[in-house]
Amino acid sequence: xxxxxxxxxxxxxxxxxxxxxxxxxxxxxxxxxxxxxxxxxxxxxxxxxxxxxxxxxxxxxxxxxxxxxxxxxxxxxxxxxxxxxxxxxxxxxxxxxxxxxxxxxxxxxxxxxxxxxxxxxxxxxxxxxxxxxxxxxxxxxxxxxxxxxxxxxxxxxxxxxxxxxxxxxxxxxxxxxxxxxxxxxxxxxxxxxxxxxxxxxxxxxxxxxxxxxxxxxxxxxxxxxxxxxxxxxxxxxxxxxxxxxxxxxxxxxxxxxxxxxxxxxxxxxxxxxxxxxxxxxxxxxxxxxxxxxxxx
Amino acid sequence: xxxxxxxxxxxxxxxxxxxxxxxxxxxxxxxxxxxxxxxxxxxxxxxxxxxxxxxxxxxxxxxxxxxxxxxxxxxxxxxxxxxxxxxxxxxxxxxxxxxxxxxxxxxxxxxxxxxxxxxxxxxxxxxxxxxxxxxxxxxxxxxxxxxxxxxxxxxxxxxxxxxxxxxxxxxxxxxxxxxxxxxxxxxxxxxxxxxxxxxxxxxxxxxxxxxxxxxxxxxxxxxxxxxxxxxxxxxxxxxxxxxxxxxxxxxxxxxxxxxxxxxxxxxxxxxxxxxxxxxxxxxxxxxxxxxxxxxx
Numbered sequence: 001x002x003x004x005x006x007x008x009x010x011x012x013x014x015x016x017x018x019x020x021x022x023x024x025x026x027x028x029x030x031x032x033x034x035x036x037x038x039x040x041x042x043x044x045x046x047x048x049x050x051x052x053x054x055x056x057x058x059x060x061x062x063x064x065x066x067x068x069x070x071x072x073x074x075x076x077x078x079x080x081x082x083x084x085x086x087x088x089x090x091x092x093x094x095x096x097x098x099x100x101x102x103x104x105x106x107x108x109x110x111x112x113x114x115x116x117x118x119x120x121x122x123x124x125x126x127x128x129x130x131x132x133x134x135x136x137x138x139x140x141x142x143x144x145x146x147x148x149x150x151x152x153x154x155x156x157x158x159x160x161x162x163x164x165x166x167x168x169x170x171x172x173x174x175x176x177x178x179x180x181x182x183x184x185x186x187x188x189x190x191x192x193x194x195x196x197x198x199x200x201x202x203x204x205x206x207x208x209x210x211x212x213x214x215x216x217x218x219x220x221x222x223x224x225x226x227x228x229x230x231x232x233x234x235x236x237x238x239x240x241x242x243x244x245x246x247x248x249x250x251x252x253x254x255x256x257x258x259x260x261x262x263x264x265x266x267x268x269x270x271x272x273x274x275x276x277x278x279x280x281x282x283x284x285x286x287x288x289x290x291x292x293x294x295x296x
Numbered sequence: 297x298x299x300x301x302x303x304x305x306x307x308x309x310x311x312x313x314x315x316x317x318x319x320x321x322x323x324x325x326x327x328x329x330x331x332x333x334x335x336x337x338x339x340x341x342x343x344x345x346x347x348x349x350x351x352x353x354x355x356x357x358x359x360x361x362x363x364x365x366x367x368x369x370x371x372x373x374x375x376x377x378x379x380x381x382x383x384x385x386x387x388x389x390x391x392x393x394x395x396x397x398x399x400x401x402x403x404x405x406x407x408x409x410x411x412x413x414x415x416x417x418x419x420x421x422x423x424x425x426x427x428x429x430x431x432x433x434x435x436x437x438x439x440x441x442x443x444x445x446x447x448x449x450x451x452x453x454x455x456x457x458x459x460x461x462x463x464x465x466x467x468x469x470x471x472x473x474x475x476x477x478x479x480x481x482x483x484x485x486x487x488x489x490x491x492x493x494x495x496x497x498x499x500x501x502x503x504x505x506x507x508x509x510x511x512x513x514x515x516x517x518x519x520x521x522x523x524x525x526x527x528x529x530x531x532x533x534x535x536x537x538x539x540x541x542x543x544x545x546x547x548x549x550x551x552x553x554x555x556x557x558x559x560x561x562x563x564x565x566x567x568x569x570x571x572x573x574x575x576x577x578x579x580x581x582x583x584x585x586x587x588x589x590x591x592x
Contacts, residue, residue, distance in 0.1 A: 059555065069556050116436040128523070132428055139525025140412040140562075146555055149522035151515045153450045153463075165518065165553040167449075219447045222461065226445035227424070227523070229435025257461040259355065259442055260365050 001025065001037065001056045002097065003072030007275070008040040010047060011283025015108030017276060019044060030074045034083070041088060051091040051293070052084060053286030055100030055278045062142025065094060071161050093289030095138070097278055099145060101271075102129025103136055104281030105234050109272040114231045118224050119271070120147055120217075121237035125160065126170040132228070148174065152219045172216035173246075175239035181209050196242045207245065214246030215253050222257025225266050236271030243270070297321065297333065297352045298393065299368030303571065304336040306343060307579025311404030313572060315340060326370045330379070337384060347387040347589070348380060349582030351396030351574045358438025361390060367457045389585030391434070393417075393574055395441060397567075398425025399432055400577030401530050405568040410527045414520050415567070416443055416513075417533035421456065422466040428524070444470065448515045468512035469542075471535035477505050492538045503541065510542030511549050518553025521562050532567030539566070 006025050010018040021040045026032035041052060058070035065081025085092040095103070102119040105111045111119070115134035121127035128147025130137040137145060148170035149163060156167030160176060171177055175192040182190035186198065186205060198206035221233060235247065247268065255263040273280060302321050306314040317336045322328035337348060354366035361377025381388040391399070398415040401407045407415070411430035417423035424443025426433040433441060444466035445459060452463030456472060467473055471488040478486035482494065482501060494502035517529060531543065543564065551559040569576060 059558070114436075132433055133431065135429065137428055137524075140410075140527040141525060145525075146522040146558075149553070149555055150446070150519040151553055152447050154448055154452075154512065154515045156450075162556050165555075167515075168553075216450065219450045219463075223446040223519075226442040228433075229437060229441075231436040257445070257447055257464070259445055259461075260458050262355070262442075265437055 001054060001073065003027065003057060006036055006040055007279050008044060009276075009279050009283070010044055010049060011053075011280055011286070013287060015104070015280050015283065017280065019047075020279075025073065027073060030078060033074055037084070038087060041084075045088075049090070051093070051286040051290040052088060053093045053095070053100070053282035053284065053289060054080075054084065055095055055097045055282045055285070056080070057097045059146075060094055060096060060142050062138055069162065091286070091289040091293035093282075093285035093292075095136075095142075095282070095285045096127075096129075096145070098127030098129045098147075099136060099138060100279075100281035100285055101127070101236060101277040102131060102145075102234070102281065103284050104273050104277035104279070105236065105271050106131045106136075106281075107284050108280050109277060110234050110269050111232055116228060116230045117232040117234060118147070118228055118230045119234040119236060120220070121271075122174060122217075122235065122239035122242075123237040124174060124176050126174045127237070130228075147220070147224070150220055150223060152216060152223070169216070169220045173213050173220070175237070178209070178213055178239055178242075181213070182206070185209060192239050193241070196239075196245065199242070199245045210242055210245040211249045213242070214249035217246055218250035218253025219257060221250055221254035221268065222263075225254060225258040225262050229262060230266055233266055233268045234271050235268065236277060240270060297329075297350060297369065299323065299353060302332055302336055303575050304340060305572075305575050305579070306340055306345060307349075307576055307582070309583060311400070311576050311579065313576065315343075316575075321369065323369060326374060329370055333380070334383065337380075341384075345386070347389070347582040347586040348384060349389045349391070349396070349578035349580065349585060350376075350380065351391055351393045351578045351581070352376070353393045355442075356390055356392060356438050358434055365458065387582070387585040387589035389578075389581035389588075391432075391578070391581045392423075392425075392438075392441070394423030394425045394443075395432060395434060396575075396577035396581055397423070397532060397573040398427060398441075398530070398577065399580050400569050400573035400575070401532065401567050402427045402432075402577075403580050404576050405573060406530050406565050407528055412524060412526045413528040413530060414443070414524055414526045415530040415532060416516070417567075418470060418513075418531065418535035418538075419533040420470060420472050422470045423533070426524075443516070443520070446516055446519060448512060448519070465512070465516045469509050469516070471533070474505070474509055474535060474538075477509070478502070481505060488535050489537070492535075492541065495538070495541045506538055506541040507545045509538070510545035513542055514546035514549025515553060517546055517550035517564065518559075521550060521554040521558050525558060526562050529562055529564045530567050531564065532570075532573060536566060
């Protein structure tokens with residue numbers, strides 16, 4: 001589930017997508033949104049399904065299944081897991097949208113076969129996901145891996161939305177940050193997609209801005225290498241379309257900030273599943289819920 | 297094992313210290329150092345021991361038991377685990393000094409009963425340790441949790457020793473950073489201990505410097521809350537003697553940088569085991585090695 005669309009599918013145990021439905025997100029109220037979710041799930045119930053998994057752009061208390069905060073959807077305070085499991089009488093797992101994306105890439109995409117990986121999703125904001133010791137890491141109540149809110153520049157740019165922090169990665173390397181920077185330096189009609197297009201056409205000023213964004217991203221990658229010593233770092237999300245324009249300087253800076261030799265142990269790659277990653281990962285969260293339900 | 301002393305003990309399964317030996321670290325050569333280690337282990341062999349656990353100030357490749365890099369001890373490149381296990385014909389576990397400290401605090405100190413905790417050790421440098429999903433997190437090859445090397449201020453102060461990075465936590469909130477700052481602002485005879493004493497006696501300039509250090513520490517704590525959503529954050533190490541002079545501003549900044557409500561879920565406390573934490577944790581690493589050895 002996202003702020004603009006709900007993408008749903010039938011996912012098998014290998015992460016294959018057997019069927020897919022998409023609707024615009026009804027965001028006027030919690031009731032409208034829940035009606036939308038019910039509609040897509042009901043459509044997919046034409047075949048027998050074992051469990052439901054849902055990724056939402058929100059912090060979740062995994063103990064209770066309550067949505068702690070959700071910026072783009074009217075879900076805050078909802079006993080969402082319980083509500084869905086009562087409605088459909090099936091095991092239900094819910095997770096943060098960045099977590100389901102990393103689970104999708106881990107099980108069926110760029111992270112197959114690894115056990116310690118970090119994913120950064122460069123969308124409007126910057127999301128994060130962690131697979132550690134061979135399993136998703138969600139924090140003590142399930143609200144962890146907000147990697148976009150690492151401080152990379154104390155007292156730097158103010159963060160966005162409901163975050164009151166300063167100098168967070170999200171304020172430097174998100175699609176929104178890219179758009180702001182492009183509008184400031186290249187003109188009021190710019191957005192992050194146009195910035196990448198201008199870079200691809202060889203515009204030096206656009207390339208300079210992208211370099212700077214990649215360099216900031218690299219500061220965070222360096223921190224993440226030192227913190228996690230991961231096998232793999234996956235960069236996904238819409239703004240990852242900037243590709244090597246941001247990844248080349250990011251790798252360079254990552255190496256400069258990493259302890260001796262550590263950066264050599266970490267590969268940095270692009271995500272493979274695109275916008276399906278979250279849906280596929282949500283499928284694996286459903287399988288997890290099924291396992292949990294089967295455990296007495 | 298540290299740069300100045302080797303502290304060794306007999307540790308039971310509950311983390312009780314049954315006997316303790318200490319010698320100055322012979323740092324002139326790898327041979328001299330190994331002879332010193334052999335000496336303390338041999339002394340403790342008067343009772344029957346089941347396994348040996350050792351914490352060292354180094355990055356370790358846990359796959360091979362080789363020391364990747366060690367700044368303060370001549371251990372680099374050594375097959376240390378294998379060497380010790382051959383010499384004493386016992387299961388041997390080795391780990392980073394910050395990791396054994398967090399394991400000690402987790403099993404027998406301030407972290408008892410928690411399953412997601414982050415520890416920062418403010419010594420000469422800043423060490424880190426992670427307990428995640430109820431077990432120590434060591435990274436893909438065992439070189440993780442270098443939390444002192446998170447970037448908190450891009451292009452800021454140069455880091456120390458063999459780290460070529462800039463703006464790392466260690467350059468702002470370590471004992472060494474405190475001493476440098478105290479010498480710059482309060483006079484050439486200052487060190488981090490004297491800075492804390494001056495603060496305790498009410499000296500405004502000293503309190504200002506400690507506030508600033510705590511504020512920088514808090515930037516990292518905010519990042520760690522957002523990354524890990526931990527139940528507990530433990531602050532240990534010699535410079536943690538600065539206590540509330542640094543913890544009060546650190547908590548304040550941590551809250552400012554944390555996502556809505558997340559900081560409320562994390563307690564920040566002082567370490568309990570002092571300089572015994574690493575030795576006790578090394579004991580638990582020995583028990584881990586015993587379990588591994590018992591698994592065919």
